[in-house]
Amino acid sequence: MMFSPQIRRFLALLAPDRGSWTLVGGLMVASALGEVAAPYFTGRVTDRVTQEDATAAVWPLVLVRLSSAITELACDSMAALALTRARKRLQCGAVAAVLRGDMPGPGGSLGDTPGAVAERVTGDAEVVHSSLAHLLVSWLWELTRAVSLLATVAWLSPVLGLLTLLALPLFLLLPRTVGRIQQDLARQVRVAEANTTAVALESLGAIGTVRAFGHEAGVTMRVQQRLAQQHQLEKKEALAYAAGCWASGFPSLALKVAVLVLGGYLVSAGTVTPGELVAILMCQLHFIRAVENVLRYLPFLAKAFGSSETLLELLEQARKVTPGAGPPSPVTPDNHETTWTPGLCLKDVWMSYPGRSEPVLKGVSLSLRPGEVVAVLAPPGGGKSSLVAAALGLHPLAGGAVLLDGNPVTPRPHSHPCVTGVPQCPSLLSRSLSANITLGWEHKEETQVVAAARRVGVHTWAKQLPQGYNTEVGPRGMQLSGGQTQGVALARALLRTPRVLVLDEPTRALDPVIRRQVEQELLCSGGAGAGEGPAVLLVTGRVALAQKAPRVALLDGGRLRELGSPEELRTLPWAAAGDAGNGEGDD
């Protein structure tokens, strides 16, 4: 049977519980027999009312109804459990796919900030679960009842069964059209809600800056504009809902009249007995109610599907990206030829951002042998962080390749990180200082953690904390200063003894004394000789730091040019003014 992509995605979500759902279906059909029993046996009693054994038809009715009630209870419980498992799968799957990079994270279609992405993932999954927990099971009940009742009518009188069947398109077409409109609107409303939340979170996150610059009115207006857009969509959604209710009521009236007229004729013609007509009329009444309920639940179901669509669509894409054999490299296009060279090699790397007409990296090539240190100097906005993201394999490339010993660089979970980086704004998690340094490498000895911390000046302040390395750093490391956070990120990278260290303005937030120590450490961590220690790619806007490196390259306008020697920096007017532009004095 052909389903719409939306239903297919939803069924894929329920598929792992297909055994439970098959049992739920079986129990539903068994229970629906109880619904059919009432009209059927009432008809039998009507026909036998003049006979002595009229009560003989009553006992089966009682027994069938009783077992039907028990079956219904078992069925509801099983369905509720299966739906809870589906919600867990949806949430865990989405979070895992975002973390793996298979699904867009902040800045993608789920939202601009981590808060917006989290709100979409949990919010969408919650809406789907709460709607479906109430609706899907009830809807399936009504559908099963409707089918059983229609089958009974057709069995008692094929003509009246056919009439009922012919009336069905009237039941379906009108509400379906309205349902589509509702579904579309529901999706738009979810997007508008997420946008409003993103704007509110952004404003609250930057409340200090907003107040300092007296921009409260502007921010409030922005939030109001988003709310107004959302309100407009919700009004349309309410109108569509009212239209949906009307569309589900009108066809039932038409069917009732038709069955009464034709049924009366069939009794007078002797085709059906009066008892059978009573049973048919009762079945019809229940059938119409069941179909009305099926249709009444449809808009809500459509809304639930609409709310989950983006998430399910992205999960489906994520599944296609990762077919069984492990994730492909997110950075190296499939058809790129690889050649074996030791160390890190950026080969003709191109990188673009959506919505930006010009590539941010244009054919960047650079190789670092083990133990080599290369500084890349770039002006503000010159593409430093983009180059670092490319070197770490964190951003898809538009062209070219990033290779380590001839193999594409891929951030793989649970494997030894051969290429490690320190971003310009490192992230800490709400854990202890020690756990933030080890982060995923909990097997490391405390002495190793302390040794790494000593190398970057973290030990000096860490030992003064109330619980030393076990001190909690607070949500997102809020209890540490910018310089301390940068130190932790550096210790984290060094602890892993990587083959390549990629550093983005690694000492910017450090105080001058520690900065000198750390710079010395980083510039020497390459083993001070080719072939030993990690290769270090040091990306910076500070001329004074770049000058200390044995090899220097300039990144400007997306293109990389390596200088003959660091001394050449003195001859560049742009570079000479660079540090002043950064607002950071040289040592």
Ligand SMILES: Nc1ncnc2c1ncn2[C@@H]1O[C@H](COP(=O)(O)OP(=O)(O)OP(=O)(O)O)[C@@H](O)[C@H]1O
């Ligand atoms: N996600 C993004 N979407 C669109 N454009 C982006 C994105 N990230 C960066 N850019 C743009 O790409 C260019 C390079 O950005 P990048 O952050 O790599 O520069 P940078 O040298 O690290 O900047 P800074 O000196 O501020 O650290 C900038 O013009 C920036 O506006």
